[in-house]
Amino acid sequence: MRKGKTVTPPLPAPPSSRYRFFCWAVAFLAVAQLLVGLDYINIWPSAEAELIWSGVQTAPATTWVSAFMSTIPAESPYWLLAYRVPSLIFYLLGIALFFLWGKALFGNRSVELTLLVGAASLLLPVLAKTASLDIWRFGLELGFWLSLLHFTKTPTRKWLVRSSILGALAILVGCWASLVLFVIWQVAYFRILVAENEGLKKQIGKPFVIIYLVFGLSLLLNWALGYHGSLGDYFYFNFLNLGHLKFFFYALLGIAPFIGFTLAALRDLFYKVKRGEELSQLLLIGLLGSFLTLSLVFPFLLIFLTAKQLENYFKVPNYPWQDWVKAGQVLHIILVFFLVALTLLGGFIQFQNDGFRAVLGCSAAYWMFSFVGVIGLYGNRRDYVLGGMTLAGLIALLFFWIQVYPFIHLQRNWPQRLQTQIEKTLPGTKEIGLNESDPLTLPLAPYFQRAGYQLRNTTEVAPNSESLTIRKLEPNDSISEPRIEISGWPWLWSEERWGGF
16 A cells, blocks of 8 residues: 555445335334324323313413413314324424434434334333423423534534524423523533633523523513413423432333343443543433433433444444343343233233233233344344334334223223213203312313313302212212212223212
8 A cells, every 4th residue: 555545434334225114114103103092092190181271271371381272272072182282293393303413413323223212112202192391391402402512513603593492492391490401501511511622611601591581581471471370280290399210210111122221321321421431421411410300301311322322232343231231131021021921911800801912912012022132132133133122112002002092991081981970860060179189180170171061179169059079089988978980090000989979
């Protein structure tokens, strides 16, 4: 080789047609899973019930969110779909921004694998089907985080505007939680990045100044408009109520199909942070800030780290965390096997033969595809690992909404059954009394409001005999005999009883 002549490294091989088909198939199934049941799944207690009730009630709006939701026609036959579509839009917005902006930061392959792993996760896609502000906040905060990283690399006006807009919108939704998150990110990124780039010192604070200014103006505007309510009731994960251990557990459970790679990712992250790798430090700051404020960016960053380990497992020679991956995945399929057996037994007891077959299809799909992934680990087959683990979560979740949930809906449709029972046995009822502070009873309110009943809080005295008070019955409730009684599942488990007095 002559002196001075450079050798151009070979370009990476383009993705095969089979891999591209797999990506498109996963995208189609993921979108289908998100759309199934949006128009008929009963209102979930807590955040979704609070948000929908704030939109359908006739009282003046107490927050800008309730004022916005009240513009949705509650009389429409697809009213539940209309209330849940905004969450779906914000979720897809965050995913789309990660796809568009993440490539320049992390590489095409890392972004693609992250989206595949995310499609197989069991937390974010489920929350995206609910009308809650958690997922609104997620899409905006993820977009802000990506634009902020771009701004720290190239502090141009374009990225300043993008980060400022997304951050301002995120702080309007997340309020104090997003404010704390952004302060953590600002301080931590300033300490790490400015030391290596003096030119960034004057630029990095600009988007945050704009965001904090918008937040302060929004507080004054809400006060002027009379919006004195709190948005905290519209979140399933409200950082003011703590619950961090539960949040961490849900985040790990949501990525169960790839749990071995997640454990390896956490081990690898702390190893690289100690060595001073910049990307690992940026990711650790993102994780800590989002975890402390209970932002759904946290489980998404876990998904991203997991995808990076999935990529490195077959790419890096002498990959150092093979034992972590294999031990986690083998333990996973063993635990799943016993859980499947218990689930099948419960499905047969609760729903008899048809329910048993539905649960069997969902559970068997999850376990068999997970088993294929483990075979791929020991056989060094990347297609088995990626395909098996991705389809394990995605197909199981899709089968759950298509096959299993219709049987669960027989227990979760207690608001409709209660309404029908009132119309048949107490046709003269015109007013319903509900305890609006009871998160399990509140899902009733929108259904009765749509049915034309006048609603009152149980703290008020019933004016006449045409009024019926509904409350959740305690296990040893024997104070009086209810005129009507109904039982059902507010969540996916735990039967509760309600009585009308």
